[in-house]
Amino acid sequence: MTSILWLCRDFRFDDNAALTAAVRDGPVLPVFVMDAATRAQGxxxxxxxxxxxxxxxxAWQVRTGENITVLEGEAADLLPGLAARIGASAIHQNDWPTTATKAAQDALRRALGPGPVRLHLHEGHLLIHPAxxxxxxxxxxxxxxxFARAVRVAGPDxxxxxxxxxxxLPAIGARRAGELTFAPDMYRGAAVLAKQALPAGEAAAFARLxxxxxxxxxxxxHRDRPDIDATSGMSEHLxxxxxxPRRIWAMASLRAGxxxxxASGVEKFLSEILWREFAWHLLLAFPQMAETPWRADWARFPWLGANPAALAWSRAETGIALVDAGLREMRVTGRMHNRxxxxxxxxxxxxxxxxxxIGLAHFEDSLTDWDPAANAMNWQWVAGCGPDASPFFRIFNPEKQAASFDPKSLYRDHWLTGEGAKAWRETVPASWNPPEHRALPDSAALLDQGRKRALSALExxxxxSQ
Known part of the structure; x- marks a missing residue:
């Protein structure tokens, strides 16, 4: 028997349930489909x-001597015919439980109909099955x-x-992975990002871990210090x-044992892996988490829509040093320190x-480690409208945060006046014509006014609501 490995994420050989099942069936054809949902991604x-x-x-070519098959279109239109062409008995995919992915899976099932070929979904994106x-x-x-306590008691898969x-099986079609244009809308930003990017791929992930x-x-x-390279850098790989995540958990736990x-450092690190897990379990329970407040009453909160201040925020032109530094870091590297x-x-x-x-959409477009569950949950957490959220009255003071976590201004200086600032200027459209960054002379008053305005809105x- 032959089978198709439908690639969505999970670009690895280790702990890949769909690949393991496909190989067990017999010869396998790995297929990546560039569909409309992928094109719509940030x-x-x-x-x-x-x-x-x-x-x-x-890596597939090294292991097998073959390349993967790359197609453009919709899986429901392409995979049934491809399965018939190679005599495949099954299509295997690791589930990535987003609304768009589920829609593509349902469409493929309808296209396959009652015939002999079936779509088989496998677990692998999470530590533990939600059930x-x-x-x-x-x-x-x-x-x-x-939640974290329950996962630890049950134990990860x-x-x-x-x-x-x-x-x-040999690749079908002449197109190769490197010939696809994934992000034409990045223009000159892609060249800058390529210089700043962390190494990609499974081998790089294991080495970095x-x-x-x-x-x-x-x-x-040190995990809260943006001026120190103390975080794992695993978010893109995940x-x-x-x-x-199961392999990360196993490797870290083994070393701590x-x-x-x-032990102490690993325990804290694994709690962050559990936070990511929590986000995905929430998204499964509430698929609208990126569009709708988890707490329904917060749909009535008087947030502003698109406005000039939000536009300046997206362009890193707020005049608040730590805020602008973070937004510049994200534009240049595709990453931003969690704090x-x-x-x-x-x-x-x-x-x-x-x-x-508005912030969620900007991050979705700008982050190389974009994760639909974590992005939605974390924005709702900060905004105060999500499950187990930070209270709305917890309002970060950027200057106090900077003094605590960037005490020598190394992070801010790099992105506002140093080499990072030069790289950032290479990415922005000429129409922006950004001035040199200057801290606002009345920033203390601005911070106080903003806090009072937020608390008044909450009151x-x-x-x-009563």
């Missing part, structure tokens, strides 16, 4: 998806702490080893499935009283 994450696909194609983590009442968790032998674990004792103390000096993300999001949703969905909202 530019930076599309660009990073292209790098992941190229790396996997190269194994339920509240006492049988529902989904809405609070992180009991066990990762699979990579297939020892793969029998691969091993290096991080060796230095993990510093993680709890977003593209170049390594699985061998070396007790690593800075919270400050940047708080500024938009609270000081500027702008709808969190009015609470009063009207």
């Amino acid at each position: 530019a930076a994450s599309r660009w990073r998806l292209g790098r992941a696909l190229e790396c996997f194609d190269a 194994r983590v339920k509240t006492g009442a049988g529902g989904s968790f809405r609070v992180y702490t009991p 066990r990762p699979l080893p990579p297939p020892a032998i793969i029998s691969a 091993a290096d991080f674990i060796a230095h993990v004792p510093d993680y709890p103390a 977003a593209l499935g170049e390594i699985s 061998i070396d007790p000096a690593l 800075v993300r919270m400050v940047v999001a708080s500024w938009l949703t609270k000081h500027l009283l702008t709808d969190w969905r 009015a909202f609470n009063r009207n």
